[in-house]
Amino acid sequence: MEQTKVVLADHEIPKQWYNIQADLPKPMSPPLHPGTGKPVGPEDLAPIFPMNLIEQEVSQQRWIDIPGEVLEKYLIWRPSPICRARNFEKLLDAPVKIYYKNESQSPAGSHKPNTAIPQAYYNKIFGVKRLSTETGAGQWGSALAMACKMFGLECRVFMVRVSYEQKPYRRMMMNTWGAECIPSPSDRTEAGRQVLAEHPDSPGSLGIAISEAVEDAVSRENSRYALGSVLNHVLLHQTIIGLEAQKQFEKIGVYPDVVIGCAGGGSNFAGISLPFVRDKIHGKQLRIVGAEPASCPTMTRGPFAYDFGDLAMKTPLLPMYTLGHDYVPAPIHAGGLRYHGMAPIVSHLLREGLIEAQAYDQIKTFEAGVQWARTEGIIPAPETNHAIAAVVAEARRAKEEGKERTILFNFSGHGMVDMAAYDAYLSGKLTPHELPDEEIQRALKAIEGFPKP
Ligand SMILES: Cc1ncc(COP(=O)(O)O)c(C=O)c1O
Secondary structure, three states, X not given: OOOOEEOOOHHHOOOXXXXXXXXXXXXXXXXXXXXXXXXXXXXHHOOOOOHHHHHHHHOOOOEEEOOHHHHHHHOOOOOOOEEEOHHHHHHHOOOEEEXXXXXXXXXXXXXXXXXXXXXXXXXXXXXXXXXXXXXXXXXXXXXXXXXXXXXXXXXXXXXXXXXXXXXXXXXXXXXXXXXXXXXXOOOOOHHHHHHHHHOOOXXXXXXXXXXXXXXXXXXXXXXXXXXXXXXXXXXXXHOHHHHHHHHHHHHXXXXXXXXXXXXXXOHHHHHHHHHHHHHHHOOOOOEEEEEEEOOOOHXXXXXXXXXXXXXXXXXXXXXXXXXXXXXXXOOOOOHHHOOOEOOHHHHHHHHOOOOEEEEEOHHHHHHHHHHHHHHHOOOEOHHHHHHHHHHHHHHHHHHHHOOOEEEEEEEOEEOOOOHHHHHHHHOOOOOOOOOOHHXXXXXXXXXXXXXXX
């Protein structure tokens, strides 16, 4: 019988995260303080994050030990399996072997607990009592709600309004794990009130929700902010995905020709791909592809520039591909991909030619996701559908070229709480959405005059 799943025993779980900063051929540009234009120091970030996470953010050490208490929680569902998608392969009828790393089996349903757990842990041991955050699709908010409860922290989540309305069950999950969930923009913060004064019907965006969560955290005692993507320490925690995948492939003597992940802020894509980027830096031949939405085409149509991570300009200036911090993406159903920027690490790798990016319209992604559900069974998160659409495109190319390919992609989450999106697709209510150039040019005016990386 041919093997379909490759699993690791509990004791085989990686004990360290991988920090790509130690291997970059060219160092990254630093984040800048918007007031001074100088690189930010750890003390600038101290009101927002605990120092132990700031140390990870700036660390150049290649391997960072995973604390025992974090490993203990990871073992609730990790190591996650790698599975061969034989039924989907049959449907595509192309010379490809498709493997997926199944991150949808976590308690919250996605890769997000991989960083929620260490972030809650490091805040806890630093003496923090309460975390604020934002969430797009609700995956991150629910993961942090769960992690905070596990480590005895309070949690408040600002959820992008359009997702709050599309996905009531995510709010209920957060409530079940003991967190408070507020639709953003809200009247709880100055940042939210400003948006509401100008746009009372604003669908919200991750940029707005981040401003609200940061303001909420820094204006309270013993409170910090947690981010579910974009920053170096978040990507670091997610490397457990790719590190496990490499061990699993070693067991069956396989190495991928292409590694694919969907990209919102860049964390699941980085999580699966950074250990493979390391191999590529050291001479391995493979392609690494990030799939983003055509309606929020940060990497494929944005410039590489310094920009804020949020609308109210409260974060440092980050060197990244961006559509401008006041860009409010169309309310597509993949809420977790509606972010104006891309993680500085992912942006740097794209600029250096170590990875590539592709954009997909949401209709194409749901088409791929439904084909997947009807062959492999699991209903993917709308974000994950972007990775599946990229797998389909890769398989087509392999067929046209008559070349065999082994594909690995990150199955970042399930869509069991996203059924309204599937309903909209199946009843023909989803519309294609391509972003006009003029809209991008307008949005980019927000970063004119900023320093250039
Ligand atoms: C299932 C799933 N996949 C992907 C993403 C995109 O985020 P990131 O690019 O940080 O992985 C999200 C974000 O919420 C998500 O929920």
